[in-house]
Amino acid sequence: MSRAEEIAASPLRTRIYVDGYNLYYGCLKSTPYKWLDLMVLFERCILPSSAPAASELLPLSIKFFTAKILEKASRALDSVSSQARDHTALRKLYSGRIDIIEGYYSLTESKAKLIDPAAPATWPRHGQETLVWKLEEKQSDVNLALQAYHDAITGEVEQVVIVTNDTDIAPALSLIRSHTQVQIGLVVPARHQQRIPNSELAELAHWVRTHITLAELATAQLPRVIPGRKPTMKPESWYARPDLLEQVLVLAIPVTGNRGKAFKWMEEPNPHLDGKAPIELVETESGAAQVIMYIERYRQHLAEIIRPADMNPADRDLPPDRS
Structure with missing residues (x-):
């Protein structure tokens, strides 16, 4: 085997970039699988079954982009504490392998146009206005795009695996394709192909995983108790x-x-x-x-x-x- 063939056959140095908001609403919401072991899911389930070339996860394997839930906008009384437990469990179990990068939520009063049930085709400019709460996650998409591009352009990785279906990431993937030889994998966080992969993202990727199965989510669950000076336990509401x-x-x-x-x-x-x-x-x-x-x-x-x-x-x- 020639040197070029050896290099081509060697595992690709890989890092995974997870859009936590997309993953939650695409795969985890309304399931008993929120206590998710990200490392097991991708290292043992997703990559072996999807990536066309062998993958070697870097010591810092996963960058997880999320934001702390705002208590005044949360849907359940224990949402804030449950999310905190989840992040603590991942940090304890995978110190140095999973990096949790936090943006933030913005909650503001905003005006919105009402749809008239009697005339739904009426243009918004003719509709009545009302005040609504507008909840937005800030910085996560930007952080993911910048981190993936930085790691690719500096040669730190040979393969980036992007876990999202958000078209806002497309410009970063386009730059990676244009300026590097880094392979791009796209994992759409959806159950049983419930969401069609964003066509723009799919065209920029070298390979695409269209969904994550319930069986994979069930397999990739954290232990109920993560030991430590103060043990971290799975929330009972989960x-x-x-x-x-x-x-x-x-x-x-x-x-x-x-x-x-x-x-x-x-x-x-x-x-x-x-x-x-x-x-x-x-x-x-x-x-x-x-x-x-x-x-x-x-x-x-x-x-x-x-x-x-x-x-x-x-x-x-x-x-x-x-x-």
């Missing part, structure tokens, strides 16, 4: 059915001793539940009912073992047998 999870925990805690032990029990395969872990079963009402029934049977079994006849007479309400 499970498939937090309501069913809480019902089971209420019954399991008195038996196991505390919430942590209850979770540990729920994560282990149980021979009395067809070898399934209770945490898997509580994703559905029928599965949760199966777990609840098992716990209740177990509690009844304990009650029968520790029945009054087996107790020390001094511990019973009835007087001791003096015969």
Whole structure:
């Protein structure tokens, strides 16, 4: 093999640039897979199945572009704390491999034109105005574009993998194509091809992954607890059915001793539940009912073992047998 062929066959030094906003709304919203392990998703699932050439992830493998949620604009009471836990978990588990680069959210009052239901074809300039809240993520797109272009133009990478479907990134990709030999991979953050790849982005890429499967998201989940001086735990609201999870925990805690032990029990395969872990079963009402029934049977079994006849007479309400 010639030197040129050896170079062509060697793995491409690769870095991944993730638009967190696009990833969340394209793949994660309304799923139980928000506790996502980005490294596993791309290193073990996306790149091996999509990139035409072998990829060698750089020590700093992933640049994740996001913004802190504004509490006054959040949809859930724990949105801010849950996002913070997620970022802390990634930083703990992948220190030096994942870089979280934050922009910010802007929340402002703005005027908007109302659509007249009686005449929807009326031009906006003739419509009535109303005040609305305008929430915008700032800097993330710019940061992603600049970081990818910088890494390409300085020769730090041989392949950039862009995870977005936002056309604002197109000018940066065009510059990378025009001024470097860097390969461009495009991963559209969508489930089961729910979103058509942006044609402008797709034309600039050397290869395109049109969607991320639910099976891949399910496989690439962080451990429930990330150890450390202060452990970081998956938010309970991020499970498939937090309501069913809480019902089971209420019954399991008195038996196991505390919430942590209850979770540990729920994560282990149980021979009395067809070898399934209770945490898997509580994703559905029928599965949760199966777990609840098992716990209740177990509690009844304990009650029968520790029945009054087996107790020390001094511990019973009835007087001791003096015969």
